[in-house]
Amino acid sequence: MQIDASKCVGCGQCRPYCTMGSIKFIRSAKGNKVHCSVNEDECVDCGICQRAGICSTEALFQPLHGWPRSIRGTFSNPLAEHKETRVPGRGTEEMKTNDITGRYQHGYAGMAAEMGRPGTGARMRDIEKVFKALAKLGVEFEVNNPLTGLLINKQTGEMNPEVLDEKVLSAIIEMLIPLDRVVAVLEILENMAEELDTVFSVDLVSRVSEDSSVPTAKIMEKSGKWFSYNGKTNVGLGRLHVKGGISR
Ligand code: SF4
Ligand code: SF4
Structure with a gap:
């Protein structure tokens, strides 16, 4: 601007x-x-x-910006679409609509680090640090996420060096992990926090178990880490096509 x-x-x-x-x-x-x-x-x-x-x-x-400055608007302006995915915003919608896509199955958790949120913004340089730390654990980054699209090496978490100085309002690292790795990922994120010149929030998504318990909540209770149930729940508004439960 x-x-x-x-x-x-x-x-x-x-x-x-x-x-x-x-x-x-x-x-x-x-x-x-x-x-x-x-x-x-x-x-x-x-x-x-x-x-x-x-x-x-x-x-x-608002001047028209070329690459790499253009990514500031596509991540930060909710009205701007990512050229590659044709989706506006910072991550993918599926984290909130698992009942439609079934991305997260029993035994797995969807996990996200919302970099720069709340209210500080984040440089891609800091986001790359988190990618690199998580890549060492062998996590699977969501391929349809616009941040993942900026990686030049998904195994090492290295981002396109042209974008590292760019700053965005926030951007979401999304990954799929087995439930038994949730605590290890949280520990990596906790350790990273001190090294970053920004803040982040962590989201955990899992399907509800047969006994109506939420597996990720059990893990969080056991770990003794603070968490809140106050997340978004989207039951698909009549488009439910994943059998056997809802996600939270
Ligand atoms: S840009 Fe417009 S609103 Fe902002 S200080 Fe100048 S005149 Fe006022
Ligand atoms: S950060 Fe957003 S609100 Fe602030 S000057 Fe830039 S475009 Fe305007």
Whole structure:
């Protein structure tokens, strides 16, 4: 995002809408005029400031960016589609619709690290560190996920070096793991947290067992790690075609 200094009147109305705090006041050399400017390195091209419709002079504008800057918008702007997957957003929808796709079967967990969430954003350089640490455990990264598409080596977790300086509002590393590896993956993520210049949240998805218990919840209780049931549950709204239970 950029601000046309010739149109901006420095009212500051757009600043509270910036997800990254990247809109700053700039004083003119003579000190008699103020306008706003976007720190483009910190801006993730989420478009929220512009979509808020708050700018009375239409000074905010989104330039068309080429590769690799273009990935900021595709991960951060919910209205932008990934060219490869034609899906908007940061990960795949299936984490919330397992009842339709059946991606996560009994004995397995879907796991995701939502990098940059809540509210800080994440550089691809930090996301690569997590990919690399997880790759050492031999986890299976989701092939339809747009972040996985940026890997040049799925065995080592190495990302395309051209994207490493790019920053996004958030992006989701998705993986499929056997239930007995959940704690090992959590430990890797916990150890990584100190090394990253961002935050992340972890999602765990599993199918409900025959006895109505949630296998991942049992694992979390046993591990003594904090967790919350307050996740999304999507039962497929009449399109259920996976037999034998629902996911949570
Ligand atoms: S709302 Fe528009 S005019 Fe006001 S500071 Fe932001 S860009 Fe400038
Ligand atoms: S596009 Fe997003 S990050 Fe960039 S200035 Fe606007 S609100 Fe801030």
